[in-house]
Amino acid sequence: MSLVRNVMIGAGLVALTASSGYAQDMASWLPYGVYVRGDVGGAIGVDTTAKSTLPGGTGKFKGHTGNSVIFGAGIGYRINPMFRTDLTVDYMPSLQFKGFNATAGSGSKGDINSLVGLANGYFDLAGVLPGVFGPFQPYIGGGIGLARNVLATQALNTAGVGSTLSGGEHTSFAWDATAGVGYALTQNLTLDLAYKYIDAGSMRSGTRFVSNGAATTVPSLKADLQAHTVMVGLRYTFGVPVAPPAPAPVAAPPAPRPAAVQPTTQNFIVFFEFDKATLTPDGQKVVDAAASAFKNGKTSVSLTGYTDLSGTAQYNLRLSQKRAEAVRSALIKDGVAANVITTAARGKENPRVPTADGVREPQNRRVEIVM
Numbered sequence: 001m002s003l004v005r006n007v008m009i010g011a012g013l014v015a016l017t018a019s020s021g022y023a024q025d026m027a028s029w030l031p032y033g034v035y036v037r038g039d040v041g042g043a044i045g046v047d048t049t050a051k052s053t054l055p056g057g058t059g060k061f062k063g064h065t066g067n068s069v070i071f072g073a074g075i076g077y078r079i080n081p082m083f084r085t086d087l088t089v090d091y092m093p094s095l096q097f098k099g100f101n102a103t104a105g106s107g108s109k110g111d112i113n114s115l116v117g118l119a120n121g122y123f124d125l126a127g128v129l130p131g132v133f134g135p136f137q138p139y140i141g142g143g144i145g146l147a148r149n150v151l152a153t154q155a156l157n158t159a160g161v162g163s164t165l166s167g168g169e170h171t172s173f174a175w176d177a178t179a180g181v182g183y184a185l186t187q188n189l190t191l192d193l194a195y196k197y198i199d200a201g202s203m204r205s206g207t208r209f210v211s212n213g214a215a216t217t218v219p220s221l222k223a224d225l226q227a228h229t230v231m232v233g234l235r236y237t238f239g240v241p242v243a244p245p246a247p248a249p250v251a252a253p254p255a256p257r258p259a260a261v262q263p264t265t266q267n268f269i270v271f272f273e274f275d276k277a278t279l280t281p282d283g284q285k286v287v288d289a290a291a292s293a294f295k296n297g298k299t300s301v302s303l304t305g306y307t308d309l310s311g312t313a314q315y316n317l318r319l320s321q322k323r324a325e326a327v328r329s330a331l332i333k334d335g336v337a338a339n340v341i342t343t344a345a346r347g348k349e350n351p352r353v354p355t356a357d358g359v360r361e362p363q364n365r366r367v368e369i370v371m
Contacts, residue, residue, distance in 0.1 A: 030078065030081050030124065030126060030127055030137065031078065031187060031188060031190075031237035032078050032237070032310075032358040032359065033077065033078060033237055033238055033358070034075070034076070034077050034237070034238050035075070035076050035077070035078065035084075035086070035235050035236060035237040035238065036073075036074070036075050036076075036235075036236055036238075037072070037073065037074045037075075037076065037086065037088070037192070037233055037234065037235040037236075038072070038073050038233050038234055039070075039071070039072035039073070039090075039192065039194075039231040039232065039233030040069070040070070040071055040072070040231060040232065040233065041069070041070050041072075041229055041230050041231030041232060041233075042067065042068070042069060042070065042229065042230055042231075043067060043068045043069070043070040043092050043095065043198070043227040043228070043229045044067050044227060044228045044229070045064060045065030045066045045067055045068075045095060045096075045226075045227050046064070046065060046226050046227065046228065047062060047063070047064050048062075048063050048064065048065050048097075048223055048224045048225065048226060049062065049063070049223070049224055050062070050063040050097075050222065050223035050224075063097055063098060063223050064097070064098050065095055065096070065097055065112075065223075065225055065226065065227060066094075066095055066096035066097070066098070067094075067095075068092040068093060068094040068095045068227070069092070069093065069094065070090055070091065070092050070227075070229050070231060071090070071091045071093075072088055072089065072090040072091075072231055072233065073088065073089055074086045074087055074088035074089065074120075075087055076120075078237070080127070081124065081126075081127030081128075081130065081310075082123060082124055082127035082128055083121065083122065083123060083124070083127075084121075084122050084124065085119070085120060085121045085122070086120050086122075087117070087118070087119055087120075088117070088118050088120060088143070089115065089116070089117050089118075090115075090116045090118070090196075090198065090229075091113070091114070091115050091116075092112075092113065092114045092116075092200075092227065093113045094111070094113070095111075095112040095113065095114060095225070095227070096109065096110070096111055096112065097109060097110055097112055097151075097203065097223055097225075110151050110152055110205065111151070111152040112149060112150065112151050112152070112203050112225070113149075113150050113152075114147055114148070114149045114150075114200045114203075114225060115147065115148045115149075115150075116145065116146075116147040116148075116174050116176075116198060116200050117145045117146055117147075117174075118143035118144065118145035118174065118175070118176055119143050119144060119145055120141050120142065120143030120176070120178070121141055121142065121143065122139045122140070122141035122178070123139060123140055123141065124137055124138075124139045125137075125138045125139065125140075126138065126139075130274055130275065131273075131274075135183055135184040136181055136182070136183055136184075137181060137182035137183070137184065137190065138180070138181045138182075139178075139179075139180055139181070139182065140178065140179050140180075141177075141178040141179075141180075142175070142176060142177045142178060143175065143176050143178075144173070144174070144175045145173075145174050145175070146171055146172065146173065146174055146201075147171070147172050147173075147174035147200040147201045147225070148169065148170075148171050149169070149170050149171075149172060149200060149201065149202070149203040149204075149225060150168075150169050150203075151168045151169070151170075151203050151204065151205050168203070168204045168205045170201075170202060170203055170204045171201075172200065172201020172202050173201055174198070174199060174200050174201050175198075175199050176196050176197060176198045176199070177196070177197045178194055178195070178196045178197075179194065179195050180192055180193055180194025180195065180196075181193055181194075182235065188236055188237050188238075189234060189235070189236055189237075190234070190235040190236075190237075191232075191233075191234060191235075192231075192232065192233045192234065192235055193230075193231075193232050194230070194231055194232075194233075195228070195229070195230055196229045196230075196231065197226070197227075197228055197229070198226065198227050198229055199224075199225075199226050200225040200226065200227070201224070201225065202222055202223060202224050202225060203222070203223055203225055204222045204223075205222075265370055265371065266293055266298065266370075266371045267368065267369065267370055267371075268286050268287075268289065268290040268293075268368075268369040268371075269286065269366050269367070269368055269369070270283045270286045270287060270323075270327055270366060270367045270369065271283060271362065271363070271365060271366050272323055272365045272366065272367070273365070274308070274310075274360055274362075274365065275311075275319070277319060277322035277323045277325075277326050278326060279326055279327070279330060284330065286369075287327060287330040287331060287334065287369075288334060290331065290369045290371070291331055291334030291335060291336050292334075293371065294331075294336050294371055295335065295336075298371040299340065300340050300341075300342070300371065301331065301336060301340055301341045301342070301369065301370070301371050302341075302342050302344070302369075302370040302371075303324045303327050303328055303341065303342065303343045303344070303367055303368070303369055304324065304343075304344045304345075304346055304367065304368045304370075305319075305320030305321055305322070305323040305324035305327075305343070305344070305345045305346065305366075305367045306320050306323075306346050306347070306348075306349070306350065306351070306352070306364060306365070306366050306367070306368070307319050307320050307323075307347055307348055307364065307365055308348075308351070308355070308359065308360050308361045308362070308364040308365050309348050309351060309355055309356070309357050309358060309359055309360075309361070309364065310358055310359065310360045313347055313348055316347040316348045317345055317346075317347035317348075318345075319347070320345040320346055320347045320367075321343070321345035323365075323366075323367050324343040324344065324345055324367050325343060326367075327367045327369065328341050328343055351364045352364050352366065
């Protein structure tokens with residue numbers, strides 16, 4: 001368990017040394033696409049139920065699953081901000097089983113290694129409340145699959161006679177329940193700390209019973225396996241570009257007026273937060289600057305709304321229209337006549353910063369003002 005403790009301490013120090021400014025940039029960012037993961041931790045066994053059919057007595061009795069290190073690996077995919085799924089393999093190489101059947105006067109113990117493969121689904125709270133948790137990504141999940149449990153040579157004492165059972169292998173239905181939290185070290189790399197309850201089905205010893213030199217073949221021992229686990233790991237998402245922090249939106253400098261009187265244009269850009277159509281304080285400053293510029297000789301205003309590439313085309317088209325309408329209302333409030341303003345919505349079209357589909361790029365969430 002010292003290996004697990006050292007890994008967890010080291011991971012915590014890495015998280016604490018991440019810069020606070022960068023962590024804030026990651027506040028509402030959840031990487032999309034394929035990811036791989038690796039985990040290590042400890043498994044704590046629990047009381048369990050065993051059943052024996054042995055010379056000297058038959059029946060159910062209490063047993064206990066011991067502790068073990070646990071190693072995990074997996075590959076997964078984030079479907080949207082709230083949901084992701086993965087396939088994982090967890091290996092517990094040093095579990096032990098101990099039990100005593102008081103009725104039969106027999107005790108047993110043996111080494112077990114368990115290989116558990118699961119298909120999991122996760123619900124990310126940070127996807128429901130973007131920006132609320134900062135760089136942290138709390139989640140819950142669960143999965144189903146299969147476990148391959150291998151029991152090594154089993155020591156047995158029956159009515160005072162020391163004997164040995166052969167080992168056995170058994171494949172069982174398995175399931176797990178998970179609660180954890182991720183920490184965004186970078187836009188691609190996430191540190192995970194999770195509790196997982198694993199039900200690995202059952203283990204069975206072999207059927208060969210050796211006692212006083214005589215061999216018989218009878219069913220011997222079956223026991224259920226469950227464990228509480230705590231694991232720390234890293235999750236790396238492929239193909240997600242590291243986006244630079246969005247620059248503070250500012251009004252473009254006014255174009256110099258030509259000597260001859262002729263039409264000129266002036267551009268402003270208002271940026272928006274993810275999935276929002278309300279003006280930020282910086283966005284209001286840009287609108288105020290645009291309204292002031294309009295009153296210095298402009299005759300018309302064109303507003304075009306855009307979104308980043310996260311979400312469906314239909315949803316983003318509506319969102320970009322709402323953003324354009326929000327800027328229009330603010331300009332009218334600043335004294336620009338409504339009949340000189342036209343609006344258009346482009347959604348995911350013409351990104352200011354080209355990205356892959358699904359990427360949340362702050363500079364693409366905007367309304368362009370052209371006068």
